[in-house]
Amino acid sequence: MNQQSRFCSSSASFRKPKSQATAAELGLYWGAAAVGMIGFSYATVPLYKIFCAATGYGGTVSGVETVEVKMKRRAEHPNEKVERAAEQREITVWFNSDVAQDMPWEFAPTQQNVRVRPGQSTLVFFTAKNKTDKPITGYSVYNVTPDKAAVYFNKIQCFCFEEQRLRGHEEVDMPVFFYLDPEMASDWNCRNIDDITLSYMFHRVADEDLEEEDLDDNAPTLIKLHGPGIPPSTLTANSQLRVTSLSPAA
Amino acid sequence: MAPMSRNITSAPEKGVFPLDHFGECKQLAQDYLTCLEKNENEARPCNDLAKRYFECRMDRKLMVKQDLAELGIDGPAFLASVSGRSSGPAHR
Numbered sequence: 105m106n107q108q109s110r111f112c113s114s115s116a117s118f119r120k121p122k123s124q125a126t127a128a129e130l131g132l133y134w135g136a137a138a139v140g141m142i143g144f145s146y147a148t149v150p151l152y153k154i155f156c157a158a159t160g161y162g163g164t165v166s167g168v169e170t171v172e173v174k175m176k177r178r179a180e181h182p183n184e185k186v187e188r189a190a191e192q193r194e195i196t197v198w199f200n201s202d203v204a205q206d207m208p209w210e211f212a213p214t215q216q217n218v219r220v221r222p223g224q225s226t227l228v229f230f231t232a233k234n235k236t237d238k239p240i241t242g243y244s245v246y247n248v249t250p251d252k253a254a255v256y257f258n259k260i261q262c263f264c265f266e267e268q269r270l271r272g273h274e275e276v277d278m279p280v281f282f283y284l285d286p287e288m289a290s291d292w293n294c295r296n297i298d299d300i301t302l303s304y305m306f307h308r309v310a311d312e313d314l315e316e317e318d319l320d321d322n323a324p325t326l327i328k329l330h331g332p333g334i335p336p337s338t339l340t341a342n343s344q345l346r347v348t349s350l351s352p353a354a
Numbered sequence: 355m356a357p358m359s360r361n362i363t364s365a366p367e368k369g370v371f372p373l374d375h376f377g378e379c380k381q382l383a384q385d386y387l388t389c390l391e392k393n394e395n396e397a398r399p400c401n402d403l404a405k406r407y408f409e410c411r412m413d414r415k416l417m418v419k420q421d422l423a424e425l426g427i428d429g430p431a432f433l434a435s436v437s438g439r440s441s442g443p444a445h446r
Contacts, residue, residue: 214387219395224427227404260425261371281368
């Protein structure tokens with residue numbers, strides 16, 4: 105209170121010249137503040153990106169490291185805290201399967217759930233059966249929930265995104281090989297996550313969308329990918345593999 | 355500031371498993387699944403069967419030949435064998 109009255113009295117005695125000077129200065133200060141605030145709001149975009157990349161907030165994937173690189177790093181520079189936390193944590197992975205409305209396949213997981221520890225790769229299966237007489241081509245997409253855990257879910261190999269063709273009444277096993285990062289066990293954001301759900305959905309590729317070669321039943325199955333940003337390396341990984349030729353007579 | 359809730363989907367690292375159209379490894383897959391059932395869906399005890407399934411696939415060119423330990427199938431046990439120390443609490 106005393107300080108306030110002192111300030112008021114001083115401004116009262118120097119009122120006229122001081123207020124004229126301060127009006128221009130105030131205008132300058134406020135103008136600068138306004139420009140600063142506008143500039144800051146533009147700067148939040150790259151700043152937020154840096155923040156997310158550094159902390160993984162909101163599920164941002166920080167760089168793309170393969171499982172081999174991660175395992176090597178763990179072997180050469182093990183983080184004791186992370187390893188111990190991962191050893192003690194058990195996560196149950198649940199499975200969900202769906203087919204699109206126009207997809208006459210039976211598609212289901214072979215196990216309802218699997219209990220895994222972060223830091224160890226796991227194999228699971230789905231089965232798909234073509235209920236009709238004709239060959240049908242489909243491709244699947246997947247989803248991992250909750251989002252916080254999705255960033256730690258690494259799929260090493262699976263059957264998604266690529267067109268898969270089943271002959272009439274054919275039933276086939278579809279494996280999924282995945283790895284949960286051990287860092288999940290020591291992530292404070294994930295401390296309450298004990299269940300993860302992996303959902304797959306199969307969509308049908310309509311016959312008119314298939315190219316001439318695909319409709320020729322004696323030709324080998326061509327690999328076509330549906331999905332965001334599939335790196336070309338996935339094709340080279342498969343190039344030395346046998347491509348199955350499907351014939352209706354078999 | 356709410357985080358963007360996007361579905362994080364990305365291509366699998368090693369690509370796609372070619373389908374086992376002729377059921378060549380089907381029996382091993384069945385063995386693995388039976389093991390899972392017996393162990394109340396716990397994955398670790400069934401590791402050896404998973405490895406045998408992958409070896410079957412590799413032999414029939416349904417999977418790229420690779421050392422499975424590199425892919426993390428043994429998890430911490432692999433780390434212990436590589437770094438030559440026990441996977442227990444740290445010795446400082």
